[in-house]
Amino acid sequence: MKGILLKYIYYTLLLLTISFKNYAFTSQNPDYKVQQNYYSYVQNESTEQYIQIYHHSKSSEAFVNAWLASDYGVNQKQKMFKVHDVQSKIDNKIAILKFKKIADHLHIFLITQNNTAIYTYKNANVNLSIINEFTKNISIAPVYQVQQTQNKIYKSANKIFNYLFCKKLQQTLQQSSKLVIIPDQELAELPFDALLVKPYLNLNKEHPAYLILTHQISYINTINELTKISETEKKSDELRCLAFAPKYTSSTQINSLKTRSNSLQSLPGAVQEINYLQQLLAGEFYAGEVSKKIFKKAIHESFDIIHLAMHGKANKENPDYSSLVFPLEEGETNLDHELYSHEIVNIPINANMVVLSACETGVSKKINNEAQSIAQAFKNAGSKSVIHTRWNIEDLSSATIMKVFYDNLLAGTDKSEALQQAKIQFMCQNQASPIMKHPYFWASYTLTGNISPIISKQPNAKTKKHFIALFLTLIILTLSLGVFYIFKYSNIANNITKMSVYTALPLTLSQNKK
Numbered sequence: 196m197k198g199i200l201l202k203y204i205y206y207t208l209l210l211l212t213i214s215f216k217n218y219a220f221t222s223q224n225p226d227y228k229v230q231q232n233y234y235s236y237v238q239n240e241s242t243e244q245y246i247q248i249y250h251h252s253k254s255s256e257a258f259v260n261a262w263l264a265s266d267y268g269v270n271q272k273q274k275m276f277k278v279h280d281v282q283s284k285i286d287n288k289i290a291i292l293k294f295k296k297i298a299d300h301l302h303i304f305l306i307t308q309n310n311t312a313i314y315t316y317k318n319a320n321v322n323l324s325i326i327n328e329f330t331k332n333i334s335i336a337p338v339y340q341v342q343q344t345q346n347k348i349y350k351s352a353n354k355i356f357n358y359l360f361c362k363k364l365q366q367t368l369q370q371s372s373k374l375v376i377i378p379d380q381e382l383a384e385l386p387f388d389a390l391l392v393k394p395y396l397n398l399n400k401e402h403p404a405y406l407i408l409t410h411q412i413s414y415i416n417t418i419n420e421l422t423k424i425s426e427t428e429k430k431s432d433e434l435r436c437l438a439f440a441p442k443y444t445s446s447t448q449i450n451s452l453k454t455r456s457n458s459l460q461s462l463p464g465a466v467q468e469i470n471y472l473q474q475l476l477a478g479e480f481y482a483g484e485v486s487k488k489i490f491k492k493a494i495h496e497s498f499d500i501i502h503l504a505m506h507g508k509a510n511k512e513n514p515d516y517s518s519l520v521f522p523l524e525e526g527e528t529n530l531d532h533e534l535y536s537h538e539i540v541n542i543p544i545n546a547n548m549v550v551l552s553a554c555e556t557g558v559s560k561k562i563n564n565e566a567q568s569i570a571q572a573f574k575n576a577g578s579k580s581v582i583h584t585r586w587n588i589e590d591l592s593s594a595t596i597m598k599v600f601y602d603n604l605l606a607g608t609d610k611s612e613a614l615q616q617a618k619i620q621f622m623c624q625n626q627a628s629p630i631m632k633h634p635y636f637w638a639s640y641t642l643t644g645n646i647s648p649i650i651s652k653q654p655n656a657k658t659k660k661h662f663i664a665l666f667l668t669l670i671i672l673t674l675s676l677g678v679f680y681i682f683k684y685s686n687i688a689n690n691i692t693k694m695s696v697y698t699a700l701p702l703t704l705s706q707n708k709k
Contacts, residue, residue, distance in 0.1 A: 259304050259311045282308050284422045290371035291421065294359075294379045296323070303364065307371060314364055322358045323381045325351055330384045334586035336454075337633040345633070349395040349403065356390040356406065365392075373411045373611055373646065375424055383559060383566055386585055386641070387412050388618065389634040402626065405634070407618055411611035413642040416566045416574070420644060423579070425609075427647045434605075434650060436478035437493055438502040440469040441485045441522050454554055454587040464594035465504035468552060471598050472502060475605060487521040487534050494542055499649065501546050501578070504597070507553030507569060514560045514567035519553055539572040547649050548610065549578040552593055557583035557641050570643060580610055580644035592636045596621050604649055611646040 260277045281291065285308055293304040301319040305312040316322075329351040332344055360368070368374070376387055388407035395403045406412065415424060443461050454460075469482040478500075479493055494501070506520040518533035551557075551570060559568035570583035582600075596617045603613035618637045625631035 259306060259313070278306060278311055281306055281421050285425055288371055289373045289375060289425060290368055291375045291377070291424075293377040294382050296380050296382075301359075303359070305364070305367065307367070310367070312364075312367070314361060316358065316361070322355070326355055326381050326385055329355060330381075330386070330585075333386065333389060333634055333638065336587075336589070336635055337630050348634075349391060352389055352405075353391040353394050355385070356392055359390075368410070371410070373413070375646070376412065376414045377416075377418075378414065384585065386634070386638040388615075389638040402622075403632075405622075407615055407638075411609075411615040411646075413611045413644075413646050415643060416571060423645055425647050426645060433477050434499040435497070436472055436476040436480070436500040436502060437496070437498040438469045438472050438478070438480045438482075438500075438504070439485055439490060440465040440482040440504045441506075442466075442483045443506065443522055454589055462504070462506070462590050464590035464592075465552065467594045468502070468504045468597045471594075472601065475601060476500070485521070486524050487532055490521070490534065491542070494544065497545055499547050500550065501544070501548075501573075502550045502552065504552040504593075507551065507556050507584075509555035509558035509568065511558060511560055517555070517558070517569045517572075519551075519556075519569065536567070536569050536572040539569065540575050542576050544573060544577040546578045547580065547645075549573045549581045550597070551581065551583045552588070552597055554584060554587040557585050557643070574644060578644070580642065580646070582610075582614065582640060582642050584639040585641055586635075586639050588639050589636055592621065592631070593640075595624075596637060596640060607648055607651055609646050609648045611642055614640060614642050 285291070285306075287308045289307070291306040293306075295302045295304070296319050299318065299320050301316045301322075303314040303316070305314070329348065332340070332348050332351075335344075337345060374387070376382075378385065388405060390406045391404055392406055392409070393404045413424070415421065440462065466482050469480050473480045478498060479496075481489065481493070503519060508518060508520060510516040510518070515537040516535050518535045521532045521534065523532045549570075551573070556569040559566035559571065568583070570581045573581050599620050600613050600617040603616050604610065608616070618640070621637050622632055625636075
């Protein structure tokens with residue numbers, strides 16, 4: 196008891212000392228004290244001491260504001276937003292989780308519409324090494340894994356969940372259905388959807404309790420996206436889509452699964468995606484003999500959705516040279532047919548959503564505190580949201596997921612829910628298959644950025660056209676019937692006039708009887 200009291204006195208005195216040192220600033224800017232000191236501690240990798248002060252002061256909002264300041268930069272000239280700026284832009288279903296690793300501790304900053312909190316976990320290095328192994332194993336197709344490795348994946352998925360989500364945080368998140376993750380370091384590669392909220396004991400029959408079953412999960416990479424995650428925009432009357440599925444002539448079969456990597460195998464599933472989109476949306480659709488030149492010409496027009504179903508490859512050492520791979524045309528070198536990240540950044544893209552249905556489009560390397568990848572290149576070029584992949588994706592299963600995703604999206608659901616439901620439906624369809632239910636096939640797809648619906652809850656473009664055609668048909672039918680009855684009853688009227696002499700007397704008698 197004495198030790199606890201002394202510890203409390205120590206942190207109280209430390210907090211008072213910090214307050215006294217910053218009194219001159221706090222008289223004009225109450226948050227500046229916390230922001231400046233937190234930023235200093237972060238720079239010196241001694242955040243733990245300051246977090247302990249938080250736990251004694253119980254001033255969570257000030258500390259989350261301090262985190263915003265430290266990540267955004269206290270010396271930035273731009274207007275710095277605070278917790279209430281974020282809370283005013285999100286609904287009560289959204290929970291934002293920012294992960295930050297300092298030394299051997301992991302700190303989680305929570306923001307909901309009505310709450311802020313900080314959770315601190317010890318032994319981060321040991322647990323993050325488990326995460327590294329898990330993300331490596333889950334990205335390998337199960338047909339190349341022994342059963343022991345698959346069992347280890349499921350055990351790790353539950354162990355990681357229990358480490359990242361303490362009981363108190365789990366209780367808080369029960370009030371939210373949408374998780375927006377801001378990862379840090381090793382966590383940037385972690386597919387949170389594939390974490391298990393409870394152990395997976397019966398590997399043959401039981402349905403795994405994945406986090407994706409209860410929460411819609413999306414991500415953001417930069418702090419200035421916080422106030423834009425659920426921002427809605429004026430919807431156009433008819434969505435326009437630009438979609439590509441190049442034809443690859445290589446017959447090389449590297450493995451038994453067709454993936455959208457840089458092997459340049461033909462991709463029948465990618466062509467299926469584009470053909471399906473063409474049935475749903477207006478726009479420009481290229482499936483077959485297309486090239487990088489055609490893409491760079493078409494991209495300058497205005498589109499709501501850009502969908503690229505093709506081969507992709509990540510350059511982990513130099514992300515500027517991660518690329519989307521078009522077929523090699525006659526006279527081109529190997530460099531000419533690849534669309535590189537550093538080229539994408541310089542293309543003005545005014546799209547609500549870019550879907551990168553290709554391999555490794557989200558594989559990144561952190562440069563200047565920002566994760567650089569093909570997906571981030573499209574975000575930096577102007578797209579409000581990007582759906583990308585964490586590893587090599589299988590061709591036909593990808594087509595299945597994308598079809599359901601667009602069905603949900605065009606029914607008016609938001610992007611995170613549309614992707615969640617597509618993954619769940621894929622799992623349900625393949626529940627009987629021990630191979631296809633593996634998260635390798637569905638957990639790669641990831642949403643980064645704005646999560647709001649791309650269209651109001653109303654019929655999509657094609658459905659609207661059918662409705663208009665039906666409406667016009669009914670009008671024509673009604674007019675035709677009207678003309679028919681007018682003609683018919685005009686003849687009856689003439690007959691009644693001719694008969695009036697004969698019917699007048701009976702009518703009169705009839706009235707007298709009454």
